[in-house]
Amino acid sequence: MSQSNPVTISKRRLMLYKAIQEFPDNQRIRNALLRTYASEHIKVSAQDGVYINYSRVDELFALELDTKLRKAGVNVWLDQIDIDPDEDWEYAISNTINRSGVMILVLSPHAVDDIQLQQEATTFLELGKVVIPVVHETCDLDALDLILPPIDFSQNFDKGLQLLLQGLIVKSAVNV
Numbered sequence: 001m002s003q004s005n006p007v008t009i010s011k012r013r014l015m016l017y018k019a020i021q022e023f024p025d026n027q028r029i030r031n032a033l034l035r036t037y038a039s040e041h042i043k044v045s046a047q048d049g050v051y052i053n054y055s056r057v058d059e060l061f062a063l064e065l066d067t068k069l070r071k072a073g074v075n076v077w078l079d080q081i082d083i084d085p086d087e088d089w090e091y092a093i094s095n096t097i098n099r100s101g102v103m104i105l106v107l108s109p110h111a112v113d114d115i116q117l118q119q120e121a122t123t124f125l126e127l128g129k130v131v132i133p134v135v136h137e138t139c140d141l142d143a144l145d146l147i148l149p150p151i152d153f154s155q156n157f158d159k160g161l162q163l164l165l166q167g168l169i170v171k172s173a174v175n176v
Helices: 006-022 027-035 039-046 056-071 089-099 115-126 157-168
Strands: 050-053 102-107 130-135
Touching (some): 006 027, 006 039, 006 115, 039 102, 039 130, 039 157, 050 056, 050 115, 056 102, 056 157, 089 115, 102 115
Parallel strands (some): 050 102, 102 130
16 A cells, blocks of 8 residues: 555645646546545545435435444444434534545435535535545436546445445455
């Protein structure tokens, strides 16, 4: 595994993300940005925590995903489980966005229309962090600003989970 400093990678990712916003057709910038999303860098980022971002309609899927990821040893955060009832909801989410290294963005037709979900994902990208899109239900992804290709859970949850775990865990020989 590369010994690159995660902070340096995050700063580089942020700079390149901003550059691609300015020059969306520049393939050299896009390729440089994709190199900051190498598997080894994502795994290091995931050690800071994985935030599951989803639309309320997709709550059962998010809960199942959370359960499977925790069982596999991933340091995952899900609002419904990790926010105390008397805690300030917005503060807890903001704090989690700031400290987590990876966001799993659950996509469905409802999620594509969820402005808050999209704003949180954009904030995450603007912090130079990793957003991994996962498709819960088939939807139109053309309007979304995705860097990584989505992992499809819509046809086979277990296959999608295995692909996701390969990208998140240094040792992925885990039974889920």
